[in-house]
Amino acid sequence: MTGGRSWDITGRFIRVWQRNFRAYSESWKIGFIPPILEPLFYLLAFGVGLAALVGNIHYRGTDISYMVFIAPALLAINIMNNAFYENTYSSYVRMYYYKTFDAMMATPLSLEEIITGEIIWGATKSLIATAIMQAVISLFGLIHYPEGLLILPLAFVGGLAFGALGMFFTGIVKSIDLFNLPIFLLVTPMFLFGGTFFPLETLPHWAQQVAFALPLTHLVNLTRAFSTGILDGSVATGLVYLAVFSLIFFPLALRKMRRRLIR
Amino acid sequence: MTGRAFPEDRPKEPGPVIEASRLRKIFGDLVAVDDISFAVKPGECFGILGPNGAGKTTTIRMIYGYSPMTGGMLQVFGLDIRRHPRTIKARIGVCQQENTLDPDLTAQQNLEVFARYFDISEAQAQRRANELLRFMALEHRKDAKSAELSGGMIRRLVLARALVNQPELLILDEPTTGLDPQARHQVWERLEDLRARGLSILLTTHYMDEASRLCDRLMIMDQGRILVEGAPAELIRQNVGLDIIEVASPDEALRQFIRERDLPSEDLGHRLIIYLEDRNDLYHEIRARYCGEGCTLRMATMEDVFLKLTGRELRE
Ligand SMILES: Nc1ncnc2c1ncn2[C@@H]1O[C@H](COP(=O)(O)OP(=O)(O)OP(=O)(O)O)[C@@H](O)[C@H]1O
Ligand SMILES: [Mg+2]
Numbered sequence: 101m102t103g104g105r106s107w108d109i110t111g112r113f114i115r116v117w118q119r120n121f122r123a124y125s126e127s128w129k130i131g132f133i134p135p136i137l138e139p140l141f142y143l144l145a146f147g148v149g150l151a152a153l154v155g156n157i158h159y160r161g162t163d164i165s166y167m168v169f170i171a172p173a174l175l176a177i178n179i180m181n182n183a184f185y186e187n188t189y190s191s192y193v194r195m196y197y198y199k200t201f202d203a204m205m206a207t208p209l210s211l212e213e214i215i216t217g218e219i220i221w222g223a224t225k226s227l228i229a230t231a232i233m234q235a236v237i238s239l240f241g242l243i244h245y246p247e248g249l250l251i252l253p254l255a256f257v258g259g260l261a262f263g264a265l266g267m268f269f270t271g272i273v274k275s276i277d278l279f280n281l282p283i284f285l286l287v288t289p290m291f292l293f294g295g296t297f298f299p300l301e302t303l304p305h306w307a308q309q310v311a312f313a314l315p316l317t318h319l320v321n322l323t324r325a326f327s328t329g330i331l332d333g334s335v336a337t338g339l340v341y342l343a344v345f346s347l348i349f350f351p352l353a354l355r356k357m358r359r360r361l362i363r
Numbered sequence: 364m365t366g367r368a369f370p371e372d373r374p375k376e377p378g379p380v381i382e383a384s385r386l387r388k389i390f391g392d393l394v395a396v397d398d399i400s401f402a403v404k405p406g407e408c409f410g411i412l413g414p415n416g417a418g419k420t421t422t423i424r425m426i427y428g429y430s431p432m433t434g435g436m437l438q439v440f441g442l443d444i445r446r447h448p449r450t451i452k453a454r455i456g457v458c459q460q461e462n463t464l465d466p467d468l469t470a471q472q473n474l475e476v477f478a479r480y481f482d483i484s485e486a487q488a489q490r491r492a493n494e495l496l497r498f499m500a501l502e503h504r505k506d507a508k509s510a511e512l513s514g515g516m517i518r519r520l521v522l523a524r525a526l527v528n529q530p531e532l533l534i535l536d537e538p539t540t541g542l543d544p545q546a547r548h549q550v551w552e553r554l555e556d557l558r559a560r561g562l563s564i565l566l567t568t569h570y571m572d573e574a575s576r577l578c579d580r581l582m583i584m585d586q587g588r589i590l591v592e593g594a595p596a597e598l599i600r601q602n603v604g605l606d607i608i609e610v611a612s613p614d615e616a617l618r619q620f621i622r623e624r625d626l627p628s629e630d631l632g633h634r635l636i637i638y639l640e641d642r643n644d645l646y647h648e649i650r651a652r653y654c655g656e657g658c659t660l661r662m663a664t665m666e667d668v669f670l671k672l673t674g675r676e677l678r679e
Pocket of ligand 2 (some may be wrong): 419420422460536
């Protein structure tokens with residue numbers, strides 16, 4: 101019962117991942133549509149509409165076009181959304197409405213393996229959606245290769261961080277409607293102010309500091325570094341941040357889910 | 364018994380499949396299971412009966428390692444559930460009270476994916492799924508999602524899923540609740556078939572006919588405690604006797620007669636139930652003298668035992 105108890109995790113968590121993969125492959129065609137259309141909409145609205153007003157953006161010593169500036173932000177947001185929504189709404193539906201976890205708990209799977217499998221599945225969805233979206237964006241010549249390929253493993257790592265965060269909320273919300281709260285208070289502000297559609301430097305100092313504490317800011321930094329090929333010390337900072345963030349929220353999610361489900 | 368001619372031929376007396384002693388479960392300040400002790404023998408079908416909230420589900424959840432026990436001792440296959448939960452779960456098949464089929468998957472996929480939770484190979488999972496779909500007469504619906512299945516089919520699929528790991532012990536929480544008579548009989552036949560093959564079965568039910576038909580032994584629980592335990596016929600004989608007279612609109616004279624003879628009975632106001640134990644001669648006397656509106660002589664059933672022991676008030 102106590103936090104001191106060790107986690108009961110073996111490689112069997114892959115069975116949970118496989119369950120989700122199998123269910124996903126049943127309807128993959130629908131799953132593929134958003135990551136194809138989303139970047140097209142954004143690039144059209146911002147790239148064609150806004151870029152003319154904005155002109156070029158000064159980024160790490162060079163001038164880049166507004167389209168090149170926001171393309172990696174779209175990828176980072178996509179990474180965040182896929183894992184976060186998968187491990188909030190979708191995991192909650194499986195847990196509460198489908199009772200999939202209840203069925204699993206009557207098999208040799210441990211609760212920790214179920215949650216681990218769910219989070220790794222969330223990261224996998226981030227990876228799949230990123231690969232599709234990145235392919236679309238690359239058609240516009242907005243990503244610099246080979247550094248751009250690093251975005252794929254990053255999608256998985258970022259997916260783990262946001263999936264663990266989502267699963268933590270799944271462990272504590274009283275009902276599915278209450279996911280609105282972390283979305284409104286956390287996801288939306290990150291989406292708008294995480295260095296996504298305008299450079300962080302334009303914000304007041306205190307706001308920059310707040311933004312710097314949030315995971316999407318670091319994820320955008322990383323996707324932008326990889327997609328422009330302009331790598332510097334902030335890459336290491338960002339990776340360390342995401343690792344630490346995951347290492348905090350993964351055990352926290354396990355603990356909250358254990359408290360929620362073991363009765 | 365002196366002969367020890369073929370000691371290796373004599374099967375070793377196998378220990379109980381389930382052994383619970385002073386098993387306890389507390390939720391906050393509610394004692395859901397209160398110091399119960401019982402054992403289930405190999406190859407036997409053991410039933411747990413009890414009104415809503417008696418603690419049946421809580422008891423079996425501890426047995427299949429879903430709920431941690433608060434106190435006592437619980438062994439399954441001779442192993443401590445707290446120390447060997449995975450080994451035990453790998454050898455059990457469970458049908459939970461609620462439908463926990465995977466609505467994202469078809470009937471066949473439900474079985475295959477579930478088999479993989481037990482680390483059964485993909486080829487074997489496929490083979491078992493096909494076998495079980497046939498056994499449960501679901502082959503024609505193997506590609507249907509669970510939402511497209513009828514209540515009876517859902518139960519059969521849940522039962523099939525519980526067999527996918529070839530369990531030695533099958534645990535069923537109200538296997539036929541909500542089914543029509545045809546579907547219930549179909550489930551019963553399957554369960555009898557499985558028991559005949561030597562599978563040990565633990566089930567909970569609200570249906571007395573189900574318990575009498577399927578269970579070798581059963582216990583009646585109420586408020587977390589065991590009231591009685593034994594073979595159905597024994598329990599009936601011991602607690603209510605063989606026969607029962609039900610008298611509609613009994614009059615005062617009959618009540619007087621019962622008091623004088625000190626007959627075991629239950630007065631429900633507009634109905635009177637007399638437990639005859641072994642005294643069938645009484646029926647004719649009562650019938651001749653007191654049966655105004657009509658009275659019925661019938662065999663005592665498990666339901667009479669249940670109502671006598673747990674009372675007639677609504678629970679919860
Ligand atoms: N997770 C829980 N938290 C708190 N109380 C619980 C929990 N699960 C069960 N209880 C309580 O424990 C008692 C026993 O419940 P249980 O589900 O074991 O009864 P049951 O015999 O299976 O009833 P039913 O016939 O309605 O299925 C009830 O009072 C119930 O409200
Ligand atoms: Mg129950």
